[in-house]
Amino acid sequence: MTLPISANTLVKDIVNELPKSSDVFKRFRIDFCCGGNISITAAAIENNVEVSTLLDELTVVFENSTPADKNMDVWLESDTNTIINHVINNIHRPLMVELAELSPYVTKVFKVHGESHPELARVKELFFEYKKEMTEHSAKEETIVFPLIKKLAENSIENREETISYIKELEKEHDHVGAILKELREITFDFTPPVDGCGTYRLVYKRLELLEGETFMHVHLEQNILFPRYI
Incomplete structure (x- = not known):
């Protein structure tokens, strides 16, 4: 599976797409709720994290996810x-x-x-x-x-x-x-x-x-x- 996000994707949109990604953001102390209106790149820079590291961790979460894990779609709709x-x-x-x-x-x-x-x-x-x-x-x-x-x-x-x-x-x-x-x-x-x-x-x-x-x-x-x- 290809990760449907890039370094320019907003943090909040990633959590909407894949709620379990919130665990990754919490681990790196990245605010995905109040401060979620910034890109992966901006969040990484703000928290002294390599963008590639963040994307790699998100890829692991995405590749191990099931359709049931993507339940934020329920609330979007x-x-x-x-x-x-x-x-x-x-x-x-x-x-x-x-x-x-x-x-x-x-x-x-x-x-x-x-x-x-x-x-x-x-x-x-x-x-x-x-x-x-x-x-x-x-x-x-x-x-x-x-x-x-x-x-x-x-x-x-x-x-x-x-x-x-x-x-x-x-x-x-x-x-x-x-x-x-x-x-x-x-x-x-x-x-x-x-x-x-x-x-x-x-x-x-x-x-x-x-x-x-x-x-x-x-x-x-x-x-x-x-x-x-x-x-």
């Missing part, structure tokens, strides 16, 4: 209501549960290991900042912005510009959450627990990494598929 309902029921709801369940573990790890691993103070701070941001962000989407977007889709809205301004606010919030997750990955050394880390320590880092991946796909679905329909 889905109507607005379907995407919004998916975000609410399959992203927001599980996220709120995970944030509630993970919070005491993050606090516990800091209390037990914070003296020997001072970076955990910042991990705890960033996690609770992320929790606050995403809780408020999700509520704003559900109560204000998504209903307005549905009206945009139906051509039944009176003030289009107001809705656009709300969407742009959400995009800024995405940027802020992306910065939080980037710092979390950096100070945890790519979510790698120390050799003296207990089971809870390892659990927290693993779940934080999973949270990062889910958030990136959440933002990608909104920022690169849903929102551009109306901006």
Whole structure:
């Protein structure tokens, strides 16, 4: 199979074509959601990666993919209501549960290991900042912005510009959450627990990494598929 992309293809378009490519971008700390509107070449230069290395890794993912792996096409072709309902029921709801369940573990790890691993103070701070941001962000989407977007889709809205301004606010919030997750990955050394880390320590880092991946796909679905329909 020939890779259907080149060094000039946009990062976000690659993830749309092949969602599993997001794992490659995460490994090289390339933002494919908020910062996905740049070419492979630009992303490689920005993150000190050889373009050829990036293309080689993406080729491996593509050659080992199955038709089922290319499921982002479902969202490209889905109507607005379907995407919004998916975000609410399959992203927001599980996220709120995970944030509630993970919070005491993050606090516990800091209390037990914070003296020997001072970076955990910042991990705890960033996690609770992320929790606050995403809780408020999700509520704003559900109560204000998504209903307005549905009206945009139906051509039944009176003030289009107001809705656009709300969407742009959400995009800024995405940027802020992306910065939080980037710092979390950096100070945890790519979510790698120390050799003296207990089971809870390892659990927290693993779940934080999973949270990062889910958030990136959440933002990608909104920022690169849903929102551009109306901006």
